[in-house]
Amino acid sequence: MNRYQILIEYVGSGFIGWQTQPKGKSVQKLIQLKISKLLKEKIKIVGSGRTDAGVHAIEQSAHFDTISKIKNLNKFLKSINFFLNPELVSIKKIKKRNLLFHARFSAKERTYKYVIFNRISAPTIEKDRGWHIVKKLDTNLMKKGSKKLIGKHDFSTFRSSSCSSKSPVRTIKYIKIKIIKDKIEIKFTSQSFLQQQVRSMVGCLKYLAEKKWNLKKFEKIMKSKKRKLCAPPAPPHGLFLEKIIY
Numbered sequence: 001m002n003r004y005q006i007l008i009e010y011v012g013s014g015f016i017g018w019q020t021q022p023k024g025k026s027v028q029k030l031i032q033l034k035i036s037k038l039l040k041e042k043i044k045i046v047g048s049g050r051t052d053a054g055v056h057a058i059e060q061s062a063h064f065d066t067i068s069k070i071k072n073l074n075k076f077l078k079s080i081n082f083f084l085n086p087e088l089v090s091i092k093k094i095k096k097r098n099l100l101f102h103a104r105f106s107a108k109e110r111t112y113k114y115v116i117f118n119r120i121s122a123p124t125i126e127k128d129r130g131w132h133i134v135k136k137l138d139t140n141l142m143k144k145g146s147k148k149l150i151g152k153h154d155f156s157t158f159r160s161s162s163c164s165s166k167s168p169v170r171t172i173k174y175i176k177i178k179i180i181k182d183k184i185e186i187k188f189t190s191q192s193f194l195q196q197q198v199r200s201m202v203g204c205l206k207y208l209a210e211k212k213w214n215l216k217k218f219e220k221i222m223k224s225k226k227r228k229l230c231a232p233p234a235p236p237h238g239l240f241l242e243k244i245i246y
Helices: 025-038 073-087 139-149 196-209 215-224
Strands: 002-010 056-066 089-097 110-116 131-133 151-154 168-182 183-190 241-243
Touching: 002 025, 025 056, 025 073, 025 089, 056 183, 073 089, 139 168, 139 183, 139 196, 139 215, 151 196, 183 196, 196 241
Parallel strands: 056 241, 110 131
Antiparallel strands: 002 056, 002 089, 110 183, 110 241, 151 168, 168 183
8 A cells, every 4th residue: 555645735715625525515525536537546535634615725735545656746746736726726746655644643733824904905816815804903912812822722712613623622832923014914833723713713813903802801702711702703715724744
């Protein structure tokens, strides 16, 4: 058996998410289908984690096993991308791995990026690649709030009701907020995240930056462990799975 790791870039707008589901077009299902056809054997793709409907990936990581060895990796990339590119999916790299490598369980860090366009006019070139917010945001308050999220916490407030994780405790290693003119980029790094955690945290940081909440209320809601107190989650089209570190 041969194991290969692939790094995948995709626009999530036209998909129901990463994971294969009974109905709808998923990224995982599409790639499995195309690779199976190309290699003439049934292939199962294992991803580093799920992305929800509408969420994009700059570098999703996955692995698959094959009976026969892929002799020319560059040729494989060119061939598979011929079928995937029209769907706004691209396999950026492929690498031979040993059978102990696992795209999900071997991951040490995951980084997500959330993009906000804080301006009057909606983006055109970057349409559906960020959250358009007209009201001026206080990024200094956003930075202060983000510091409260760093470290090991019970993130029940930011956890989707449909989340299947056994524990709501996660450790956020760092959060970086970068402002480029009217564009705000927020990067979150942790070993793993709960379902909708990043989008929920961004939604709460937005309330703080709009001054709907003060820092005291932000911290109180964070520590409450009550999902119903959370601000509405940020929309999926502003979220990007940026990198997986092994």
